[in-house]
Amino acid sequence: MSSDTPGRMTLRVNRVKDGVEARQLLAAGADVIGFQSNDLALFELEADPAWTDGRYVYAADIPDLMSSVPHAQSIVDLPPDQISPETLQTIVDNGGTVVQLSGHNLPPPDVVAMLKEAGLRVVYSGRYLSPGDGPALNRLSGDALPLLDALELQVFPSEQDAFARLQTAADTGAGEVITPDDLLQLAGRVPLVLGINLNAQNAGDVARMFAGSALQGLSITLSPDTHGAFHTLDTDTATSLLPILSEKL
Amino acid sequence: MSVKTPDSSRHVSRTPAQHQGGRAAPLSYDAGSLAELQLQAETSPAVQRLSTLQRAAAGTARPPAKPGISDDSLLTGRTVQRKPPDDPDVFRYTDGDGHVWSRDLETDEWCHPADSGKIFWDDTFYKAFMDIKSKAGARFTLSFVEYTEVQLAKAEKEELAKIPVDLSNSAEVGALYGSSTVIDPVERVAAIKKLFTDAGYECSATDISTTSSSSTPPHLFDVIGHPAIFKFEVHPGGGIHTASYIRISTNKGMIKVINSNSNPAYDKLNEKAKYVTVSI
Structure with missing residues (x-):
């Protein structure tokens, strides 16, 4: 998904719960509002839901949610096993050009065919890097991701302070741990959005590290809960950090 | 619209997302799908736990046999009471004698649990279904049969995730x-x-x-x-x-x-x- 402002990185917020929250985040500087739909999780019929924080939205509410942010880009995260042509058509009818698919597995061929038929591209989300994943990172290519619009990676969610770890790796150079240069090289090959542990102390430094780079954007994942595979922020903290990021990017 | 019987891939052919915007259309079923669904519950190791629960709940939910009607007589053939369903979402009722009947959506017949080849919708499943339906309101557009199918798929997914290593162990x-x-x-x-x-x-x-x-x-x-x-x-x-x-x-x-x-x-x-x- 491209930013409206050429050369400026996109600020995306995932797992927005409703239109009120969406407008609050847009006012703070968000460029893209993400809603995560999963009816089976809401019906408590998902075998292993990624989240239990009540922030999923119903598929039936997608039109209202997308129309709640008419002047911004919205993106809906769909579970591949709940995708149907009707759902995709709803997204297209409401101006959507991209869907987000979370998880580490590729969508099955029938889902790819449905997406292609609907003319939608894909943001691959819900993937994360551990510090030692350099070899896998270096051979990662966009060719392996069908209908790729962007790849969203969480950077070191297994670290107490992922950004500090990334800075340390930058200082010590290439080695066992992924460095900022590794990420920027990947951004040169694949449209890349990064999620990292943002806070009031490091937001400016994070923006400075990536501003003007090939990185497509930064993402924030909303949740009151901690999650081993994501960096999460509550809505108020995200709202307070977005202006800092928006100014420096 | 045809609802697939769960197969080995457990692909749910009709999902909640496909029901958005209104009530589910009347369903028809692949021939024998209900019987196959029951068979699946009884034979698949992945859903054995659910099946056991289902049978156990059904056992406790069944009313005592009506005096004068032996269980044998119920097992000898289809015991069907025609009762046009006023509410298509009602799948069970208890008759004046305390017998619980389940509605077969394929034929719109009301069947006794002992009817051969018929699914007895036990209290465990049915109450959970009604609870979710109540909470989700109009957004919940799964039929009871679809709900059961998804529930079985959920159980199998849970089991699959533990193979070959159960991360919780x-x-x-x-x-x-x-x-x-x-x-x-x-x-x-x-x-x-x-x-x-x-x-x-x-x-x-x-x-x-x-x-x-x-x-x-x-x-x-x-x-x-x-x-x-x-x-x-x-x-x-x-x-x-x-x-x-x-x-x-x-x-x-x-x-x-x-x-x-x-x-x-x-x-x-x-x-x-x-x-x-x-x-x-």
Whole structure:
């Protein structure tokens, strides 16, 4: 998904719960509002839901949610096993050009065919890097991701302070741990959005590290809960950090 | 619209997302689908637990036989009471004699639990269905049959995620470390890959970090298609964490298997992983 402002990185917020929250985040500087739909999780019929924080939205509410942010880009995260042509058509009818698919597995061929038929591209989300994943990172290519619009990676969610770890790796150079240069090289090959542990102390430094780079954007994942595979922020903290990021990017 | 009987792939052919915008259309079923669904519940190991619950609940829910009607007579043929359903969402009712009847959506007939080849919608499933329906309101557009199908698929997915390693079982996860204090990465990678390939999953080629700061670099590989696990790192030790470890990247975060007898000890640095500790 491209930013409206050429050369400026996109600020995306995932797992927005409703239109009120969406407008609050847009006012703070968000460029893209993400809603995560999963009816089976809401019906408590998902075998292993990624989240239990009540922030999923119903598929039936997608039109209202997308129309709640008419002047911004919205993106809906769909579970591949709940995708149907009707759902995709709803997204297209409401101006959507991209869907987000979370998880580490590729969508099955029938889902790819449905997406292609609907003319939608894909943001691959819900993937994360551990510090030692350099070899896998270096051979990662966009060719392996069908209908790729962007790849969203969480950077070191297994670290107490992922950004500090990334800075340390930058200082010590290439080695066992992924460095900022590794990420920027990947951004040169694949449209890349990064999620990292943002806070009031490091937001400016994070923006400075990536501003003007090939990185497509930064993402924030909303949740009151901690999650081993994501960096999460509550809505108020995200709202307070977005202006800092928006100014420096 | 036809609703598929759950098959081995457990693909749910009609999902809640497909029902948005209104009530589900009247359903028709593949021939024999209801009987097949019951058979599935009774024969699939993955859903055996549900099936047991279903039967147990059905057993407790069944009213005592009406005097003068033996169970044998109910089993000898179809005992069907025609009762046009006023509400298409009503699947069960109790008659004046205390008998509980279930509606067969294929034929719109009301059937006794003992009817051969018919599904008896027990209280466990039915009450859960009604609870969710009540909470989700108009957004819940699954029919009871679809709900049951998804419930069975859920049970099977839960079981599949535990194969070949149940991540909630520390003993199973710890066993991945092997039997040597210091890990031989070639041997461990081969053993772990075999576990997954035997279970039907594909594993990527092994990456050996060429830029590692340790003289004994980690070996990494991906597991393709597993619902919970996607990467292994097998480190023989000597790196930034000093000791041997196995890292498992899962959809809920990182798990590391470490050895309390490692010398020097594993250095956690500033990780916030889940640790499984073995003593070898």
